[in-house]
Amino acid sequence: MVVRKRSGIRRRLIILASAGGSIVDLARGLWRSDSGKRWLVPLAVFLCVFGLVLILATTVEALAPFIYAIF
């Protein structure tokens, strides 16, 4: 096995850490698109952040009750 085996928590934390850049890429792409999709930026960012919060809830189980309490 040459691919490193990491725990689920560690992998999700890496995903969370890199998500900011991905969201910025998405927002930048929508902002610059010539098909008039700037209005989509807030919704797209909101949904991405929402998705990240859910990933966080499954990653750090101790936080889950607090996160789900928000909803």
Place this chain on the structure above:
Amino acid sequence: MKILGLSAHYHDSAAALVVDGVPVCAVQEERLSRRKHDASFPAAAIDWCLEQARLEPGDLDAVVFYERSMLKFERILTSALRAFPRSWRSFPAAIRNTLGEKVWVRGIIASHLGVPREKILFTDHHASHAAAAFLTAPTERAAILTADGVGEWATLTAGHGVRRADGGTAITLAREIRFPHSLGMLYSTFTAYLGFAVNEGEYKVMGLAAYGRPTMVDRIGKLLRRTPDGAFALAQEYFEFQTTASRSYSSKFVDLFGPPRDPHEPIDLESADGRRFADCAASVQRVLEDVLVDIARALHRETGLPDLCFGGGVALNGVANARVLAESGFERVFVPPAPGDAGCALGAALYADRIYFHNPDREIPDHPFWGPAVSGDELARAAREDGLRVHELDDAALVDAVAAELAAGRIVGWMEGACEFGPRALGHRSILAAPHARETRDRLNRDIKFREEFRPFAPVVPIEAADRFFDLPPGGARLARFMSGVFPVRAEWRSRLAAVTHVDGSARVQALERGMAPRLHALLEAYGRRTGIPVLLNTSFNVAGEPIVARALEGYSTFRRGGIDLLVGGSTVVAKGAIAPAETAKENVGWWSESAAESGGV
């Protein structure tokens, strides 16, 4: 430079490794995980590729993902909003599905491989298809056409590629048709309507089409409108793939074509409904072909090039490919062995190498064998443990013995070297049989492959003899190299090639060059010497619902469970104990009875 290409998350995930501009290995995740069309992140495939090349993830110069996942997310979001309020049911599921994993590809790759962010690159989905088609084809300049269900936004692209004298490479996709207007989605919608699984049953629609007549072309004209610029548009009121994941056709579609087929009911071609379904398949097949021919013809006029490289899932449609070759004006049509999404892993890696990093072009071996190799020792060990007869033979003896068995009507599991990359068995993981009797086809369908009886089997023939048995047009042999075209069986041979001749007199023939699979080529010649017909039935080595076997033990397991008589893996031959050797084999080849006696066969 070491570049790893990946495709994942929709269907047929795969990994491909390109070192110094040349593929080193490539494998679909399903071949290792043993889950058909496995779409999960290809961790096992990556692991195998790196192990094969003795590399650590840190040695990689780049990891390239085959599409831009964020752009895809934008398309899903926009489509859902556009279809609101009809999409309100599917919206949460689509968003949850996408945000759960598919959109965070950079993080997922980083978490699995531990490579820094700047080494993770993305290509456009259709650029990956185009690269897989053009950069693997032995041509300097070619028009490029890609067509599938959908990538990010594009569903069909057209352009051209050039390898310059200075070693540079350029791929230009000048035009595209965007979602929701998609030939692939049209075909998949009919696939679902006809009761087959989308992304898997399209082959069945193509096979069923031969039984029907294209009587509904006019009706399909209401669904697919041709536009003045030579493109097409789908009338959205007939489709629901934008609004729900559970059904791709609308009630209006059902009003037009009648009730859909119950997937659990077999197709009875004698019944009115059975004929209607066959006519439906024939009609959508005809429309697909007509549109592709028109687009390819326009592309030929525009580029003036003799070669076309055709990629994307639609390029798996061999009947359409043959018509494109015959009617578009192109002299040669190159379809890679893995034109679908799995092949995008290789396409993405090559695209990054040639276009992103501007590395000079390198010649790529013109074969599909990039996967795990088979081990005859492993096979022998497993068979001996089970008390089966095992024979170790040199190439000449093995070829002669297997040809005798095939001539005697035995069905042979044939494993050799590295397994194929792509959905087709092209001679390294095949089930082989005599092509002459329809009963062989029925036996294969019923006892070994467990699949619908209307589905045809493909023949394999040495390229030198292909014209004698099949009516190949100029350029047809190239298309037949990777079994990418369907061509007529010559009328005088149809009765003697009944097991591989479809109901309309056609066959999806593989024309085998000696250099691509020398031992299979030798087997065909040996079989030809015995029977006068150097043609064999060649079907993928798997049973319905399972991926093609990759390793010896998987082949052995399939051999034990099904009605295969003889299994070949490398230089090892295993025979089932319960089967008596054929008379002809006993007469012609001494190995069977002698070895059976030696090992005390069961």
